[in-house]
Amino acid sequence: MPLVRPTPQELLDRAIADIEANLPGTDARTRRSNLDVLARVHRAGMHELYGYLEWLSQQIIYDTAEAEILERWCNIWGLSRIPASAATGNVTFAGTNGTVIPAGTTLTRSDGVEYITAADAIIAAGTAIAAATAAVAGATSNAVAATALNLTSPIIGINSAATVAAGGLAGGTDTEDDAALRTRLIARIQQPPHGGADFDYVTWAMEVAGVTRAWVYTQELGLGTVTVRFVRDDDVSLIPDAGKVAIVQAYIDARRPVTADVTVVAPVAVALNFSIGATPNTTSVKDAITTELTDLLRREAIPGGTILLSHIREAISLAAGETNYTMTVPAADVTHTVGQMATMGVITWL
Numbered sequence: 427m428p429l430v431r432p433t434p435q436e437l438l439d440r441a442i443a444d445i446e447a448n449l450p451g452t453d454a455r456t457r458r459s460n461l462d463v464l465a466r467v468h469r470a471g472m473h474e475l476y477g478y479l480e481w482l483s484q485q486i487i488y489d490t491a492e493a494e495i496l497e498r499w500c501n502i503w504g505l506s507r508i509p510a511s512a513a514t515g516n517v518t519f520a521g522t523n524g525t526v527i528p529a530g531t532t533l534t535r536s537d538g539v540e541y542i543t544a545a546d547a548i549i550a551a552g553t554a555i556a557a558a559t560a561a562v563a564g565a566t567s568n569a570v571a572a573t574a575l576n577l578t579s580p581i582i583g584i585n586s587a588a589t590v591a592a593g594g595l596a597g598g599t600d601t602e603d604d605a606a607l608r609t610r611l612i613a614r615i616q617q618p619p620h621g622g623a624d625f626d627y628v629t630w631a632m633e634v635a636g637v638t639r640a641w642v643y644t645q646e647l648g649l650g651t652v653t654v655r656f657v658r659d660d661d662v663s664l665i666p667d668a669g670k671v672a673i674v675q676a677y678i679d680a681r682r683p684v685t686a687d688v689t690v691v692a693p694v695a696v697a698l699n700f701s702i703g704a705t706p707n708t709t710s711v712k713d714a715i716t717t718e719l720t721d722l723l724r725r726e727a728i729p730g731g732t733i734l735l736s737h738i739r740e741a742i743s744l745a746a747g748e749t750n751y752t753m754t755v756p757a758a759d760v761t762h763t764v765g766q767m768a769t770m771g772v773i774t775w776l
């Protein structure tokens with residue numbers, strides 16, 4: 427039987443009824459009387475107790491537990507919350523040839539996010555590239571290529587303005603939230619480790635910071651082989667680079683069965699473009715359609731998968747404010763070969 431939490435008024439009525447039942451002839455409803463005050467104080471205390479019981483009832487079940495209690499359940503099952511990670515990448519400096527940019531140099535983005543160089547760099551042919559890491563971990567530390575940065579403290583012979591190099595500053599992730607941690611816990615309970623079952627590889631990949639989705643393909647490269655593909659939806663690029671692939675490969679290698687030949691690879695991005703005429707043809711409707719299509723791809727795009735035309739049409743129709751539309755591209759289901767994966771392309775508005 428589910429917990430039914432009384433309303434504040436119901437609690438007050440109960441308190442008044444109890445007082446009047448145990449003190450015959452009294453009226454606990456008289457405004458500002460001591461008995462009325464007593465009933466209201468009792469009501470407040472009981473309301474808080476019911477609130478605590480309601481919260482507690484959610485913590486004793488895995489699929490509703492939150493924060494610290496969720497982490498305690500996870501610890502029992504051998505899981506832990508994935509911590510935040512800092513973005514890393516290269517920064518391009520300009521200045522006088524031969525000038526050294528020392529390790530530990532701090533740069534600031536326009537919104538105040540700071541980055542610190544990891545090693546010395548020397549200006550040659552007018553420029554230098556230095557590796558840098560965000561000072562504070564989190565998804566906000568990611569930055570696309572050409573993002574402007576500025577030296578926190580000037581260096582003689584170095585331009586104060588720098589830019590993020592090709593490839594961007596990537597890999598920054600927030601601390602795993604309750605929803606993602608809860609999903610992993612339920613998967614661990616429902617699919618206990620089997621020493622190399624297909625879902626084990628998905629579980630291992632998802633334990634690496636930043637990995638949001640993963641897929642496993644058995645015997646794709648021959649007998650005894652396992653191929654794992656994954657993406658990082660919240661990173662600068664959905665498709666992981668070679669460095670991120672190497673991290674997941676090493677993590678799985680440390681856990682896989684000794685006889686398994688495991689290969690971790692990134693999906694091959696195939697941009698899915700659209701040609702759409704929206705009614706009404708307003709910016710807000712266009713933005714809503716873009717959001718719905720992006721969400722559709724996040725839910726349904728998988729390596730080697732098919733994006734159904736009917737689902738694309740449904741996503742457009744769900745956009746807030748849309749009353750009608752026309753679409754010429756795509757005109758049929760969009761299929762992909764092994765390893766290929768649909769990613770959000772360009773919308774041409776008709």
